[in-house]
Amino acid sequence: MKMYKDLNTSLRTIMTPGPVEAEPRVLRALSTPILGQFDPEFTNIMNETMEMLRKLFQTENHWAFPVDGTSRAGIEAVLCSIIEPGDRVLIPIYGRFGHLLTEIAERYGADVVNIETTWGQVFDPAEVILEIKKVKPKIVAMVHGETSTGCMQPLQEIGEACREMDVLFVVDAVASIGGTEVKVDEWKIDAAIGGTQKCLSVPSGMAPITFNSRVEAVLLQRKKIERGLTDPNTQQQTQNRTIRSNYFDLSQLMDYWSPARLNHHTEATSMLYALREGLRIVLEEGLEARIARHQLHEQALVQGIRAMGLDLYGDPSCKLPVVTCVSIPDGIDGESVRSMLLNDFHIEIASSFGPLKGKIWRIGTMGYSCRKKNILHVLGALEAALIRHGAKINAGQAVQAALDVYHNEEHE
Ligand SMILES: *Cc1c(COP(=O)(O)O)cnc(C)c1O
Numbered sequence: 512m513k514m515y516k517d518l519n520t521s522l523r524t525i526m527t528p529g530p531v532e533a534e535p536r537v538l539r540a541l542s543t544p545i546l547g548q549f550d551p552e553f554t555n556i557m558n559e560t561m562e563m564l565r566k567l568f569q570t571e572n573h574w575a576f577p578v579d580g581t582s583r584a585g586i587e588a589v590l591c592s593i594i595e596p597g598d599r600v601l602i603p604i605y606g607r608f609g610h611l612l613t614e615i616a617e618r619y620g621a622d623v624v625n626i627e628t629t630w631g632q633v634f635d636p637a638e639v640i641l642e643i644k645k646v647k648p649k650i651v652a653m654v655h656g657e658t659s660t661g662c663m664q665p666l667q668e669i670g671e672a673c674r675e676m677d678v679l680f681v682v683d684a685v686a687s688i689g690g691t692e693v694k695v696d697e698w699k700i701d702a703a704i705g706g707t708q709k710c711l712s713v714p715s716g717m718a719p720i721t722f723n724s725r726v727e728a729v730l731l732q733r734k735k736i737e738r739g740l741t742d743p744n745t746q747q748q749t750q751n752r753t754i755r756s757n758y759f760d761l762s763q764l765m766d767y768w769s770p771a772r773l774n775h776h777t778e779a780t781s782m783l784y785a786l787r788e789g790l791r792i793v794l795e796e797g798l799e800a801r802i803a804r805h806q807l808h809e810q811a812l813v814q815g816i817r818a819m820g821l822d823l824y825g826d827p828s829c830k831l832p833v834v835t836c837v838s839i840p841d842g843i844d845g846e847s848v849r850s851m852l853l854n855d856f857h858i859e860i861a862s863s864f865g866p867l868k869g870k871i872w873r874i875g876t877m878g879y880s881c882r883k884k885n886i887l888h889v890l891g892a893l894e895a896a897l898i899r900h901g902a903k904i905n906a907g908q909a910v911q912a913a914l915d916v917y918h919n920e921e922h923e
Pocket of ligand 1 (some may be wrong): 521
């Protein structure tokens with residue numbers, strides 16, 4: 512009989528845009544004993560998680576809960592619950608995840624209109640607003656932090672325009688939530704999706720979402736039509752309007768996350784413990800302090816990369832603070848450098864997709880991975896690996912430049 516060894520994973524320094532290192536407290540929470548999902552102790556944990564999610568999303572929305580599944584489960588739940596076949600959806604694309612929004616919306620029968628901008632940049636909000644006026648969509652769906660390009664789209668003006676024109680505004684804040692500002696109410700976002708395995712430092716497997724009463728009205732309307740209409744002439748039409756997924760039907764999930772507790776799926780018990788602990792850590796640290804911490808380490812990383820003589824990819828005026836994209840120097844095999852970082856230093860950084868494949872590395876500064884030890888470790892290791900690969904860089908500068916950032920901060 513074949514024997515399998517005990518799990519014995521390496522302790523990596525994970526500096527990718529997710530999954531990142533989990534908070535040790537979150538890993539401990541994962542080993543908490545199981546409760547039944549209607550046990551009052553458990554439903555209390557569900558309610559507390561909703562409360563904490565509202566704070567994370569900076570919203571007064573009643574609805575804030577995790578969808579079970581990875582972040583794209585949250586995106587799919589929101590889109591499939593509000594899109595009816597033939598609905599026009601405007602999706603501005605500035606990286607890979609705009610294509611994901613498009614792919615999901617199209618599968619649910621949306622009439623998708625895309626506008627695209629060059630990778631490494633974001634949209635001028637005026638351009639998006641002009642397009643909204645032109646195509647008159649029911650929904651605008653956009654990515655806040657594009658992990659594929661390291662860029663961040665300003666959302667407030669677009670949100671305000673959507674509200675004025677009675678368009679639903681859906682935002683993928685998977686990468687940005689918990690690491691940089693995401694103000695759901697102030698920016699007039701109708702539905703937002705967050706991620707766990709990025710700046711929350713909780714394992715992958717849940718997608719926190721929030722939505723307001725404008726979205727709720729659409730869901731309730733669809734449910735009413737689904738249940739109330741019996742006229743055979745309208746049956747075909749009714750069928751068309753039913754939310755096409757059972758698992759991702761937000762109207763059913765609302766009943767599950769309300770005091771009615773109507774049975775839907777079995778809540779992912781251990782993941783909910785993990786998310787609750789991750790949120791507790793975020794709120795203990797404080798959103799403002801947490802965002803400042805992410806910025807400090809991003810600065811140290813950026814100064815270190817620059818001091819080495821490497822170039823950053825992307826327009827600096829719209830840089831996503833939690834992902835830093837570095838141009839791979841000419842003649843250097845990016846994958847070989849990444850392998851050396853992993854094998855010799857136990858550090859993981861990310862490669863890239865599509866048009867950027869082989870051209871940039873992406874270094875995340877997210878959640879628990881975003882700390883001084885890791886920044887200094889990755890800079891020292893990257894410098895050593897580049898020298899080993901024959902790259903012409905300013906040796907000995909990177910870690911010093913990062914230390915300068917930390918020391919200046921301490922003396923302020
Ligand atoms: C990571 C990511 C996703 C997808 O998340 P999964 O957890 O892999 O489903 C979606 N959008 C953005 C912006 C992301 O960074």
